[in-house]
Amino acid sequence: xxxFFFVVALLISYSSVQxxxxxALVTKVKAKLDQVNDYEADxxxxxxxxxxxxxxxxxxxxxxxxxxxxxxxxxxxxxxxxGGVSVNMSTIITTSDFVALxxxxxxxxxxKTKIVKLLPxxxxxxxxxxxxxxxxxxxxxxxxxxxxxxxxxxxxxxxxGAFANFGLPxxxxxxxxxxxxxxxxxxxxxxxxxxxxxxxAQKLKNKKGRVEITYSNYIVNKGxxxxxxx
Amino acid sequence: xxxxxxxxxxxxxxxxxxxxxxxxxxxxxxxIQFGLKVDGKSYADFLMKDIGGTMxxxxxxxxxxxxxxxxxxxxxxxxxxxxxLIAADMISxxxxxxxxxxxxxxxxxxxxxxxxxxFASTVYTLxxxxxxxxxxxxxxxxxxxxxxxxxxxxxxxxxxxxxxVFWRYAGAFVFAxxxxxxxxxxxxxxxxxxxxxxxxxxxxxxxxxxxxILSTLNIPIFNALKxxxxxxxxxxxxxxxxxxxxxxxxAIVGSIQNPQKIVNSALVLIVHIIGFVGGSIWIFNKKDxxx
Numbered sequence: 330x331x332x333f334f335f336v337v338a339l340l341i342s343y344s345s346v347q348x349x350x351x352x353a354l355v356t357k358v359k360a361k362l363d364q365v366n367d368y369e370a371d372x373x374x375x376x377x378x379x380x381x382x383x384x385x386x387x388x389x390x391x392x393x394x395x396x397x398x399x400x401x402x403x404x405x406x407x408x409x410x411x412g413g414v415s416v417n418m419s420t421i422i423t424t425s426d427f428v429a430l431x432x433x434x435x436x437x438x439x440x441k442t443k444i445v446k447l448l449p450x451x452x453x454x455x456x457x458x459x460x461x462x463x464x465x466x467x468x469x470x471x472x473x474x475x476x477x478x479x480x481x482x483x484x485x486x487x488x489x490g491a492f493a494n495f496g497l498p499x500x501x502x503x504x505x506x507x508x509x510x511x512x513x514x515x516x517x518x519x520x521x522x523x524x525x526x527x528x529x530a531q532k533l534k535n536k537k538g539r540v541e542i543t544y545s546n547y548i549v550n551k552g553x554x555x556x557x558x559x
Numbered sequence: 560x561x562x563x564x565x566x567x568x569x570x571x572x573x574x575x576x577x578x579x580x581x582x583x584x585x586x587x588x589x590x591i592q593f594g595l596k597v598d599g600k601s602y603a604d605f606l607m608k609d610i611g612g613t614m615x616x617x618x619x620x621x622x623x624x625x626x627x628x629x630x631x632x633x634x635x636x637x638x639x640x641x642x643x644l645i646a647a648d649m650i651s652x653x654x655x656x657x658x659x660x661x662x663x664x665x666x667x668x669x670x671x672x673x674x675x676x677x678f679a680s681t682v683y684t685l686x687x688x689x690x691x692x693x694x695x696x697x698x699x700x701x702x703x704x705x706x707x708x709x710x711x712x713x714x715x716x717x718x719x720x721x722x723x724v725f726w727r728y729a730g731a732f733v734f735a736x737x738x739x740x741x742x743x744x745x746x747x748x749x750x751x752x753x754x755x756x757x758x759x760x761x762x763x764x765x766x767x768x769x770x771x772i773l774s775t776l777n778i779p780i781f782n783a784l785k786x787x788x789x790x791x792x793x794x795x796x797x798x799x800x801x802x803x804x805x806x807x808x809x810a811i812v813g814s815i816q817n818p819q820k821i822v823n824s825a826l827v828l829i830v831h832i833i834g835f836v837g838g839s840i841w842i843f844n845k846k847d848x849x850x
Binding site for chain 1: 620
């Protein structure tokens with residue numbers, strides 16, 4: 330019996346040490362991201378959603394701590410996935426409100442990463458769970474999968490360039506689930522009936538959307554007024 | 560010939576009824592612009608209801624370009640009725656006043672007379688479209704500004720870059736001109752059979768309403784008939800606002816999804832114009848004019 334309790338105690342302490350370790354890692358990543366108080370960057374945005382025909386657009390992205398984010402597109406109209414504030418990592422990693430658990434290792438884009446599950450401690454949090462793929466030597470998040478209560482599951486895959494030391498990505502690929510889109514022809518005043526019915530495979534493919542932003546010209550910590558985000 | 564056209568134009572623009580169409584178009588456009596200026600956001604929210612579940616749209620959707628598109632969708636169905644008001648009166652009006660016989664006794668051929676009258680009604684039609692373009696496009700651009708154009712179709716949405724829109728309007732208005740001249744030609748054709756204006760005006764309107772309803776009904780038995788109705792081809796101006804995408808689903812700036820459809824529809828409309836005007840000349844040359 331004593332041995333049994335000893336093993337259980339060992340397991341509990343081991344798992345708590347593991348969780349502790351991951352919190353430490355996430356804290357280090359957060360500390361790296363915290364170097365950035367604000368930034369603005371130019372970017373090219375590509376929207377790949379089955380029911381959207383949009384050209385690649387030039388965008389300007391603005392961020393200010395803790396979670397102010399704005400994306401402005403040249404010409405004025407931008408389409409982002411609902412709940413798209415999580416396009417930036419800083420809003421996802423808030424270690425004070427999360428428990429970080431280890432969940433193995435994986436290779437992303439040729440980089441060995443630690444898989445960390447972030448569970449929110451706050452019941453009211455919109456995020457249900459976030460899985461981070463952290464490149465430990467470089468303290469960079471290579472991939473993040475976030476499941477939300479209202480807006481489904483998002484996946485972000487990041488690649489880094491010149492601003493990797495700030496944890497700022499060069500390219501972000503944002504994948505998400507889409508809902509069906511259909512407007513009555515009476516509203517759109519379209520009366521052609523040239524549409525062919527979609528196959529099941531196409532329907533499944535059409536449920537996935539992607540937004541890809543390639544960043545350039547980061548301007549970091551030069552100050553952005555709060556009023557800019559209103 | 561030019562003198563004849565000038566005389567016919569003078570006759571058209573001397574009549575007060577000519578200006579009804581210009582006033583009606585101005586009134587309709589300004590009332591729509593007023594409504595959208597005051598409560599455009601509610602309208603945009605209503606349109607975005609379906610896409611809003613997946614995407615967040617940021618920016619000025621209700622801009623001059625979209626408003627012009629909305630107005631063209633509404634007005635290009637009804638402008639033919641205003642065109643018929645003049646074109647269907649060109650010959651029958653003379654017959655009604657008893658001046659047709661006198662007119663053909665002048666030293667020019669019946670064909671010249673008919674062509675002059677048709678060109679004059681075409682000028683009226685084109686001026687009406689120019690008026691429509693000034694108010695619906697340029698005034699809307701001035702009031703609501705410009706930007707990317709966000710179009711909602713029944714099964715997809717199209718986002719056109721700001722610098723990729725204006726040439727599409729130029730194309731759409733040229734196509735709309737072709738469609739309206741077809742209506743003018745129909746009205747003109749019907750006007751040679753009557754001796755009062757009401758008959759051909761109402762007949763032209765009836766044909767357009769009847770064909771438009773057949774074009775818009777999605778009943779399989781009528782679908783085979785649709786390609787042969789000129790009203791089906793009149794709405795092909797919308798094709799200018801659909802864009803091609805490549806294999807990576809990126810819209811190709813400056814492209815049109817189905818240019819062949821525009822060409823085909825334009826050819827159908829041109830054939831109709833030639834048919835109606837040619838038919839008018841042929842019948843009128845053989846006609847015994849008694850009024």
